[in-house]
Amino acid sequence: GESVGLHLPTLSVQEGDNSIINCAYSNSASDYFIWYKQESGKGPQFIIDIRSNMDKRQGQRVTVLLNKTVKHLSLQIAATQPGDSAVYFCAENSNYQLIWGAGTKLIIKP
Amino acid sequence: GAGVSQSPRYKVAKRGQDVALRCDPISGHVSLFWYQQALGQGPEFLTYFQNEAQLDKSGLPSDRFFAERPEGSVSTLKIQRTQQEDSAVYLCASSLATAGNTGELFFGEGSRLTVL
Numbered sequence: 001g002e003s004v005g006l007h008l009p010t011l012s013v014q015e016g017d018n019s020i021i022n023c024a025y026s027n028s029a030s031d032y033f034i035w036y037k038q039e040s041g042k043g044p045q046f047i048i049d050i051r052s053n054m055d056k057r058q059g060q061r062v063t064v065l066l067n068k069t070v071k072h073l074s075l076q077i078a079a080t081q082p083g084d085s086a087v088y089f090c091a092e093n094s095n096y097q098l099i100w101g102a103g104t105k106l107i108i109k110p
Numbered sequence: 111g112a113g114v115s116q117s118p119r120y121k122v123a124k125r126g127q128d129v130a131l132r133c134d135p136i137s138g139h140v141s142l143f144w145y146q147q148a149l150g151q152g153p154e155f156l157t158y159f160q161n162e163a164q165l166d167k168s169g170l171p172s173d174r175f176f177a178e179r180p181e182g183s184v185s186t187l188k189i190q191r192t193q194q195e196d197s198a199v200y201l202c203a204s205s206l207a208t209a210g211n212t213g214e215l216f217f218g219e220g221s222r223l224t225v226l
Contacts, residue, residue: 097155100153
């Protein structure tokens with residue numbers, strides 16, 4: 001069935017380093033993916049999205065890469081800051097329903 | 111307000127009680143979604159409104175769950191005869207886009223329901 005999952009439940013990085021969060025999806029027909037950031041006690045916040053006709057999209061300090069061949073998505077955060085601490089979800093848009101992975105918790109080491 | 115507003119933020123209910131959770135979407139947003147998020151999990155789709163029409167309620171776990179958006183703005187998610195497994199954060203999100211058109215979802219901070 002359709003599913004979106006993440007490889008690692010927790011990622012710990014040094015402040016200032018780059019972070020890479022990975023995500024696998026199973027529905028090869030998916031054409032739109034979104035990354036969300038969720039801080040403790042808050043709702044998910046949109047970070048960046050990408051359509052299946054793109055391989056890469058850049059935002060402010062974030063880059064999303066899409067590899068359709070292996071059905072893999074990644075979020076790269078440059079120069080990770082303490083404020084980046086959160087749980088990161090990838091989501092796959094199926095019609096208008098978002099199908100979410102379980103999330104990766106990003107921990108920033110000082 | 112500028113964002114999606116949900117109330118109450120926290121609700122404790124005794125098993126068997128009815129609860130109502132409110133969502134005020136961003137003004138002018140056509141689409142409204144309810145999601146359920148269990149601890150440590152990603153949100154799971156419950157239901158979708160386009161204006162006042164409930165176009166999809168396939169994610170509602172049982173007939174104890176009911177949602178409405180009578181005037182195409184504020185929405186209420188009602189849970190009757192709450193059970194312990196209903197304990198979760200209930201997230202509301204709104205979007206300017208209509209069904210089938212991708213668009214950024216704006217989430218509220220959620221209503222955390224604890225059923226004792």
